[in-house]
Amino acid sequence: MTDFAISGRTPAGTATDEANARVRARYRSETRFKFYGLTAIAVAALFLLTVLTDILVKGLPAFTQHWLEFEVLVDPAEIDPQGTKDPAIIRSGDFQAIARNALRNIFPDAADRASRRLLDGLLSSGAGDAIRKQVVANPNLVGQTIRAAILLSDDADLYLKGYGTKITKEVGRGVAVPSGTSGEITIVSSANDFAGELSNIKETVSKLARSGRAEAERLRRSAKDIELPKAEVEKALTAARSINNAPRVATLEQKLSQHSSDIENLTRGANEIEQKAAALQARFDNSTGEERLDELSPSLMVAINGGLVKATQVGSNRLTGTTLIPLTSAAPAEARKWHVVVYMTPEADRRVNDREVTWLENLRDRGAVQRKFNWAFFTSGDSREPELAGIRGALFGSIITLSVTLILCVPIGVAAAIYLEEFAPKNRATELIEVNINNLAAVPSIVFGLLGLAVFLNFMGLPRSAPLVGGLVLALLVLPTIIIASRAALRAVPPSIKEAALGVGASDQQAIFHHVLPLAMPGIMTGTIIGMAHALGETAPLLMIGMVAFIVEIPTNITEAATVLPVQIYLWSDLPEIAFQSKTAAAIVVLLAFLFVMNGSAIYLRKRFERRW
Amino acid sequence: MAHVEVRETADNESALRIKVTARGVNVYYANKRALYDVNLDIPERSVTALIGPSGCGKSTFLRCLNRMNDTIPIARVTGRIEIDGNDIYNPALDVVQLRARVGMVFQKPNPFPKSVYENVAYGPRIHGLANSKHDLDEIVMTSLKRAGLLEEVKDRLNDSGTSLSGGQQQRLCIARAIAVAPEIILMDEPCSALDPIATAKIEELMDELRKNFTIIIVTHSMQQAARVSQRTAFFHLGYLVEEGPTQTMFTTPSDKRTQDYITGRFG
Numbered sequence: 001m002t003d004f005a006i007s008g009r010t011p012a013g014t015a016t017d018e019a020n021a022r023v024r025a026r027y028r029s030e031t032r033f034k035f036y037g038l039t040a041i042a043v044a045a046l047f048l049l050t051v052l053t054d055i056l057v058k059g060l061p062a063f064t065q066h067w068l069e070f071e072v073l074v075d076p077a078e079i080d081p082q083g084t085k086d087p088a089i090i091r092s093g094d095f096q097a098i099a100r101n102a103l104r105n106i107f108p109d110a111a112d113r114a115s116r117r118l119l120d121g122l123l124s125s126g127a128g129d130a131i132r133k134q135v136v137a138n139p140n141l142v143g144q145t146i147r148a149a150i151l152l153s154d155d156a157d158l159y160l161k162g163y164g165t166k167i168t169k170e171v172g173r174g175v176a177v178p179s180g181t182s183g184e185i186t187i188v189s190s191a192n193d194f195a196g197e198l199s200n201i202k203e204t205v206s207k208l209a210r211s212g213r214a215e216a217e218r219l220r221r222s223a224k225d226i227e228l229p230k231a232e233v234e235k236a237l238t239a240a241r242s243i244n245n246a247p248r249v250a251t252l253e254q255k256l257s258q259h260s261s262d263i264e265n266l267t268r269g270a271n272e273i274e275q276k277a278a279a280l281q282a283r284f285d286n287s288t289g290e291e292r293l294d295e296l297s298p299s300l301m302v303a304i305n306g307g308l309v310k311a312t313q314v315g316s317n318r319l320t321g322t323t324l325i326p327l328t329s330a331a332p333a334e335a336r337k338w339h340v341v342v343y344m345t346p347e348a349d350r351r352v353n354d355r356e357v358t359w360l361e362n363l364r365d366r367g368a369v370q371r372k373f374n375w376a377f378f379t380s381g382d383s384r385e386p387e388l389a390g391i392r393g394a395l396f397g398s399i400i401t402l403s404v405t406l407i408l409c410v411p412i413g414v415a416a417a418i419y420l421e422e423f424a425p426k427n428r429a430t431e432l433i434e435v436n437i438n439n440l441a442a443v444p445s446i447v448f449g450l451l452g453l454a455v456f457l458n459f460m461g462l463p464r465s466a467p468l469v470g471g472l473v474l475a476l477l478v479l480p481t482i483i484i485a486s487r488a489a490l491r492a493v494p495p496s497i498k499e500a501a502l503g504v505g506a507s508d509q510q511a512i513f514h515h516v517l518p519l520a521m522p523g524i525m526t527g528t529i530i531g532m533a534h535a536l537g538e539t540a541p542l543l544m545i546g547m548v549a550f551i552v553e554i555p556t557n558i559t560e561a562a563t564v565l566p567v568q569i570y571l572w573s574d575l576p577e578i579a580f581q582s583k584t585a586a587a588i589v590v591l592l593a594f595l596f597v598m599n600g601s602a603i604y605l606r607k608r609f610e611r612r613w
Numbered sequence: 614m615a616h617v618e619v620r621e622t623a624d625n626e627s628a629l630r631i632k633v634t635a636r637g638v639n640v641y642y643a644n645k646r647a648l649y650d651v652n653l654d655i656p657e658r659s660v661t662a663l664i665g666p667s668g669c670g671k672s673t674f675l676r677c678l679n680r681m682n683d684t685i686p687i688a689r690v691t692g693r694i695e696i697d698g699n700d701i702y703n704p705a706l707d708v709v710q711l712r713a714r715v716g717m718v719f720q721k722p723n724p725f726p727k728s729v730y731e732n733v734a735y736g737p738r739i740h741g742l743a744n745s746k747h748d749l750d751e752i753v754m755t756s757l758k759r760a761g762l763l764e765e766v767k768d769r770l771n772d773s774g775t776s777l778s779g780g781q782q783q784r785l786c787i788a789r790a791i792a793v794a795p796e797i798i799l800m801d802e803p804c805s806a807l808d809p810i811a812t813a814k815i816e817e818l819m820d821e822l823r824k825n826f827t828i829i830i831v832t833h834s835m836q837q838a839a840r841v842s843q844r845t846a847f848f849h850l851g852y853l854v855e856e857g858p859t860q861t862m863f864t865t866p867s868d869k870r871t872q873d874y875i876t877g878r879f880g
Contacts, residue, residue: 426686496723500786502684504736504793505713514735515725 055592059585065151065374065387066160068123068363072102072131072148074141085139095128095135099150106368107359109182109326118355124151126388149370154386154579155351159360160369163578164352165345167361169303170196172338174317176304182326187302187309187319193340195316197300201291206284212277216270223266230259290315295347299354304338305329310354324358351578377586381552382568386579389572391587393554397467397547397562398536398594404471404558405478405535410528412475413482417524420483421490422512441480448477449544457545464546465561473541478531485527489520522609529602533595539566565591632657632797632827633678638692640673640682647673651692651853653846657796660819660828662842662859664835666874669848671831675799678829679715680708696797713740716790720802722782724774724789729766732774732785733757736793752792760788761818780811787818791826798822800830804837816841835875839863847871 076083078101079093100120104110110119131148135141152160174191237252283289292313293300300311302319307327313320347353352360363369381393420437424430452473456462462469493516501511542548547563548571555562563571565587572584633655640648648670655661663671673682680701682688694701701711713736724732733753736742743749753770757763762784766777774785783803790798800819804812819828819841832838838845839859846856847870855868866872 494723496719496721497725499681499684499717499719500723500725500789501735502681502712503679503717503719504739504789505709505711505716506735506739507709510739514739519726 055585055588058582059587059589061161062579062582062586063374063377064161064371065376066157067130067370067372068103068150068152068368069147069370070102070106070150070366070368071145072098072150073145074098074131074135074143075101076143079135080139080142083142085142087136087139090136090139090142091132093132093135095132096123096125097128098131099123099127099148102148102150106363106366107325110355115355118353119359122153122156122356122359124153124387125385126383127151149372151387152369154577156356156360157387158579159350159352159357160364160371164357164360165343165350167357168342168344170340171336172302172304172333172340173335175332175334176302176338177332178304178309178327178330181305181307181328181330182323184320184322185309185327187304187321189317189319191335192316194300194311194314194319197340197342198291198314198316199287201293201297201314202284202287204297205280205291209277209280209284212273212280216274216277219266219270219273223263223270226259226263226266230256230263233259288316290318297346299343299347301341301343301354301358302338303341304333305331308341308358324355325362377583381554382550382563382571383552384550386575386577386583389580389583391565391568391590393551394563394565394568394587395590395594397470397551397555398564400467400555400558400562401470401474401542401547401564402532402536404468405474406528406532408471408475409478409482409531413479413528414486414524416479417483417486417490418512418517421487422508422516437480437483441484444540445477445538446540446544448473449541451476452541453544463559463561465549465551465563466559467547467555467562468558469545470542470547470562470564471558473545474535474538477538477541478535481531481534482524482528485531486520486524489523489527490516492523493519522606525605525609526602529598529605533598533602536564536594536598537566537591539570542567543570565594629656629659631655632696633829634693634695634698635674635677636693636695638674638677638690638694640670640677641689641691642685643687647851648677649851653853653856655827655829656844657827658823658825659843660823660830660841661844661846662838663829663831663846663848664833664838664874665848665854667833668850670851671846671848672801674848674853675801675829675831678797678799679712679717681717683708713793714795715797715799716793716795717799718783718786718790718801718803721806722779722786724777724782724785726773726775728771729757729774729777729785730770733788733792736789740793742793756788756792757785759791759822760784761814761821762788778811780807780814783807783811783815784818787815787822791822795826797827797829800828802831802833805833812837835863847874849874 075098078097079095080086080089082089100123103119103123104116107119110116127150130151131146134146134148158164172189172191172193174189174193176187176189176193179186179188233252233256237249237256240248240252283291290313293311300314300319300321301324302309302311302321305327306325307323308325309319309321309327310324311319311321343350343354343357350357360369376388377390378395379392380388380390383389416437420430420434452469456469456472457464462472497515497519498511501515502508506514542564548567549561549563550571551561551563553560569584569587569591572580572587631654633653635651635653635655638648638651639646651670651674653674663675665671676682677690677694678696678701682690690702696711696714699706725735727735730753733756734749737749737752743752754763757766762781765781766772766785769776774782777785783806787798787803804815807815816837819830822828823843830838830842842859844856845859845862847854847862847866847868849870855862855866855871862871863875866875
């Protein structure tokens with residue numbers, strides 16, 4: 001005790017203030033650490049959730065598709081003019097024309113070439129395929145009117161999925177009098193039915209006028225800022241002239257003229273903008289003056305007498321426009337019997353114009369539009385048309401490629417692991433090999449792609465874009481992972497098991513194959529499946545060996561050109577069509593589902609075969 | 614010495630034939646020497662106990678007898694070990710055959726994670742000792758019976774060997790070892806992981822087994838050595854200090870170190 005007294009120390013665990021403070025600090029530090037851990041997990045979970053939500057929100061619409069379903073005349077003239085009923089002839093018939101004609105029959109007013117082309121554009125280029133299938137299955141349908149499903153184009157599909165425009169509809173309060181039934185007509189309402197729309201437009205005009213004035217003001221200020229340096233240059237010029245410094249006079253004069261022209265330009269620009277702003281202001285001030293509508297403002301329509309008129313010019317009670325759907329009569333429409341319709345998104349900001357919107361809305365009102373599950377996404381290969389594109393080709397490509405990888409990887413990887421772990425003499429050569437295997441696992445995958453390109457394609461002459469080569473390259477990529485995982489699994493088997501086997505007189509090989517390997521198998525399988533999942537998501541090396549081509553055919557063997565899921569995602573993400581964005585997300589959903597299945601089976605296998613000892 | 618009770622044995626030890634002969638056995642782990650010039654004769658059909666403090670080389674010596682040291686890459690054995698007059702380190706000798714003749718039971722029970730039946734049947738199967746399923750059943754049952762385990766597991770032959778209790782597992786390992794009909798059974802501290810009741814059962818079993826087998830046991834428990842063995846060898850720091858009949862070793866040891874160890878002054 002005297003020692004303690006001399007050194008001023010008390011035994012550990014004594015409840016002094018200092019000790020208590022230390023205990024509190026320890027608890028604080030533990031609490032803090034727990035908090036950090038929870039925060040990290042929460043942040044990670046949040047990111048994961050965001051990614052998944054984003055992908056699902058974007059991808060899920062691609063799993064459905066809009067079809068038109070109505071009566072279609074299977075015109076023998078287009079399909080089978082001779083009436084042979086030969087399936088081969090029927091198959092080559094122009095079913096696209098049949099789909100087109102059926103749609104044209106619904107909108108007979110779209111008679112001129114431009115309108116027809118627009119109307120035809122609503123249909124997919126594969127619109128006739130479903131009818132073809134139906135008719136080939138039953139040739140007796142030729143010449144009959146059948147109910148058929150017709151696939152819509154990607155833009156029409158997107159519009160119907162809600163990526164078009166918000167539509168507002170207001171009941172007309174006054175009596176509306178149209179001046180005609182088609183073409184350019186005027187509608188006059190007894191109440192100020194269009195005043196609301198007009199004031200909206202005027203509001204925009206006023207905003208434009210304000211920003212114009214601000215811009216003019218800014219230009220004027222810039223001009224003024226140049227006045228001061230200009231005055232200085234003038235002063236310097238006078239001084240230079242007085243001492244007859246000719247070269248300096250020349251440069252100063254040039255500078256002066258530069259300043260003058262700048263000021264002039266700025267002032268002129270300001271004046272022009274101001275004039276425009278003044279004109280806009282005048283339009284705004286004249287609150288009853290008519291306004292012209294353009295494609296940058298929301299589209300204003302009037303639905304009257306069974307037709308639809310698109311406004312080009314609007315006053316508070318008067319509207320001039322063109323008919324998108326002809327009116328059935330020019331009789332005055334009573335109050336509440338007609339509507340003011342606004343497509344909120346300006347035409348310039350949409351993929352479908354006002355006429356197309358009108359047709360699609362009309363079709364929807366008729367009940368001819370159906371939303372169906374997009375089976376084609378799983379049954380067809382790639383296509384340039386988003387509504388026809390599917391992932392079956394990529395899915396099969398992935399499956400075939402991964403099969404090649406699996407068949408190569410598992411025997412080679414496991415054999416290498418067993419040899420290195422159990423049989424290899426522990427010397428420098430083995431050590432070198434081990435270090436290199438570990439290093440290979442860290443080599444960027446694109447390097448394996450280059451290796452595949454150089455060795456398999458250029459040297460060995462294997463076919464380009466083939467799952468065989470893809471599988472070989474991925475096998476190289478995954479082998480180190482599998483070897484490392486298998487070795488870890490073998491090492492995790494307690495040595496007592498091997499000793500027990502050796503103790504009863506089993507040879508090394510018997511001990512390993514009868515006892516060690518079965519116990520290591522769950523670990524080896526888990527490692528293999530995780531390696532395979534890694535290979536499934538690998539893109540870069542496959543780009544190098546040409547598995548990035550546009551391939552429509554679904555591959556059936558290892559030497560046919562193919563692509564794989566991640567490469568398909570990469571290809572689609574690059575395409576300009578908006579519909580491919582959701583296809584991309586949908587393909588990611590499929591890839592993730594594939595990965596979940598693989599990882600799920602890894603967990604299942606591990607749980608199923610795991611042995612305790 | 615008073616606390617060590619030595620059991621009188623009826624056997625006439627001198628009449629027993631020598632089974633294992635070790636002459637000038639040295640073992641090196643890399644550059645570290647673990648055994649120095651060990652000379653030891655082990656009589657057949659008896660229990661020989663190897664005792665000594667930890668790290669004295671007794672387990673190392675045991676593992677030389679069935680060449681388990683071969684599995685340690687850095688281990689090197691010199692000298693001569695003969696079983697029935699045949700050098701077991703002769704390059705022409707097949708180590709697998711040797712291990713079939715010299716069975717081993719380990720410190721920690723290590724049954725295969727397979728059924729009780731499979732545990733015992735594995736050895737006979739790889740050595741081709743049974744010609745038919747019936748033969749194999751016979752071997753398994755006999756072995757389990759001789760290991761004193763049959764009564765306890767006869768309804769659980771298909772249960773995993775790892776589901777048995779520690780003592781049962783160790784007896785299963787003994788059954789597994791005797792199933793291949795070895796001549797010698799090496800036991801490396803077979804009771805160190807067991808409770809006293811399980812230990813007593815194993816000791817009884819050893820007494821029974823020595824009628825047919827030569828048993829060499831490494832143990833840390835001097836009482837155990839005194840109870841089960843007929844001969845005892847004392848190892849210290851890699852040297853075989855003293856060996857002789859157990860009774861003599863525990864009552865009148867000739868070496869000071871032996872005396873100190875068995876009276877508990879060190880170890």
